Amino acid sequence: MPDTKKLNICVLGGTGFVGRHLTAKLCSDGHHVRILTRHRERHRALLVLPTVQLVQADIQNESELAKHFAGQDVVINLVGILNEPGRKGKGFQQAHVELTQKVVQACEKNRVTRLLHMSALNATADPQAGTSHYLHSKGQAEELVHVIKGMNVTSFRPSVIFGPGDSFFNRFYSLLKNIPFFFPLACANAKFAPVYVGDVVEAFVHSLHDARTYGKRYDLCGPKVYTLKELVNYAGCFLPFKRRVIALGTGLSKLQAMLLEFAPGKPFTRDNFKSMQTDSVCKGPFPAIFGIKPHSVEEIVPQYLSDCQQRGRYPIYRCHSRRD
Numbered sequence: 074m075p076d077t078k079k080l081n082i083c084v085l086g087g088t089g090f091v092g093r094h095l096t097a098k099l100c101s102d103g104h105h106v107r108i109l110t111r112h113r114e115r116h117r118a119l120l121v122l123p124t125v126q127l128v129q130a131d132i133q134n135e136s137e138l139a140k141h142f143a144g145q146d147v148v149i150n151l152v153g154i155l156n157e158p159g160r161k162g163k164g165f166q167q168a169h170v171e172l173t174q175k176v177v178q179a180c181e182k183n184r185v186t187r188l189l190h191m192s193a194l195n196a197t198a199d200p201q202a203g204t205s206h207y208l209h210s211k212g213q214a215e216e217l218v219h220v221i222k223g224m225n226v227t228s229f230r231p232s233v234i235f236g237p238g239d240s241f242f243n244r245f246y247s248l249l250k251n252i253p254f255f256f257p258l259a260c261a262n263a264k265f266a267p268v269y270v271g272d273v274v275e276a277f278v279h280s281l282h283d284a285r286t287y288g289k290r291y292d293l294c295g296p297k298v299y300t301l302k303e304l305v306n307y308a309g310c311f312l313p314f315k316r317r318v319i320a321l322g323t324g325l326s327k328l329q330a331m332l333l334e335f336a337p338g339k340p341f342t343r344d345n346f347k348s349m350q351t352d353s354v355c356k357g358p359f360p361a362i363f364g365i366k367p368h369s370v371e372e373i374v375p376q377y378l379s380d381c382q383q384r385g386r387y388p389i390y391r392c393h394s395r396r397d
């Protein structure tokens with residue numbers, strides 16, 4: 074695909090954290106973006122983007138999906154859930170595996186041959202790996218898209234993604250702010266290499282036009298590795314008061330997961346606990362093909378957590394070093 078061609082791109086999950094950043098970039102590059110969403114009214118703000126079309130759709134309905142893929146050059150699937158709604162235990166399978174199957178079928182029906190697929194670092198289809206349902210279902214979905222003949226698929230496997238609007242630093246910031254005295258942290262020694270959403274977006278956008286990315290799967294990590302405790306402490310350093318983070322041992326981490334599974338919104342589950350038993354770090358640097366020097370946490374996070382501070386009229390201090 075030539076670099077200058079303006080494409081019709083259908084994005085699933087385009088209303089989410091990554092989706093909003095990606096859509097903004099695609100629109101600023103002049104592409105026409107059709108976002109399929111379950112809640113059109115909720116996401117009307119996206120309509121300020123000049124070339125965006127926001128379509129209410131039941132994406133689990135195959136014929137509806139096929140109808141919306143008509144005339145598209147590219148499909149991007151960003152749909153993913155970290156926790157299953159309810160207690161039936163089918164959510165991951167439906168949101169990751171079954172949906173991906175339907176996406177592939179709808180692409181085939183409409184002769185859409187370019188698919189960008191969002192997976193996750195450590196996702197694996199291997200049932201022997203004994204990983205979480207989240208990572209196993211993400212792995213199955215990834216496997217599925219790469220065995221399809223006649224389609225040019227690229228998959229992305231990021232570690233935790235950060236940036237304005239993320240649910241990682243923002244969530245820990247607000248938990249630290251609202252939980253009194255000290256913060257009990259499960260899996261405190263789990264390792265992450267957080268990757269900036271802007272760098273993830275660049276990788277997607279670059280892939281649109283680069284045939285060398287066809288059939289490839291890319292692990293995406295930021296430049297540094299941190300423990301979860303270091304990252305939570307970093308979020309806390311933007312608060313106007315010191316909040317102590319207490320690392321829980323394995324037993325207490327599991328217990329916390331069991332209890333919080335029953336809290337509204339399931340802030341932490343046994344499946345999350347299982348995912349964190351494998352460090353979310355890459356084996357190599359950010360893929361050179363994208364021509365990016367990935368941004369660090371320290372370069373980006375102060376830009377948006379400092380905003381939180383200012384809104385709360387807090388002074389800015391203590392965040393010079395991530396190990397404060």
Ligand SMILES: NC(=O)c1ccc[n+]([C@@H]2O[C@H](COP(=O)([O-])OP(=O)(O)OC[C@H]3O[C@@H](n4cnc5c(N)ncnc54)[C@H](OP(=O)(O)O)[C@@H]3O)[C@@H](O)[C@H]2O)c1
Pocket residue numbers: 085086087088089090091092109110111112116132150151152153154168191192193194230231232233234235241
């Ligand atoms: N954020 C991270 O740190 C991270 C790390 C690694 C991988 N990933 C992967 O990156 C992708 C995007 O992540 P994100 O953080 O942007 O997620 P997000 O903010 O939760 O957005 C996901 C979007 O998917 C749609 N969606 C969610 N559940 C769905 C369901 N059951 N059926 C249909 N649509 C559903 C929603 O769109 P509507 O409500 O508009 O329908 C939502 O806006 C996911 O696949 C995730 O697994 C994220």
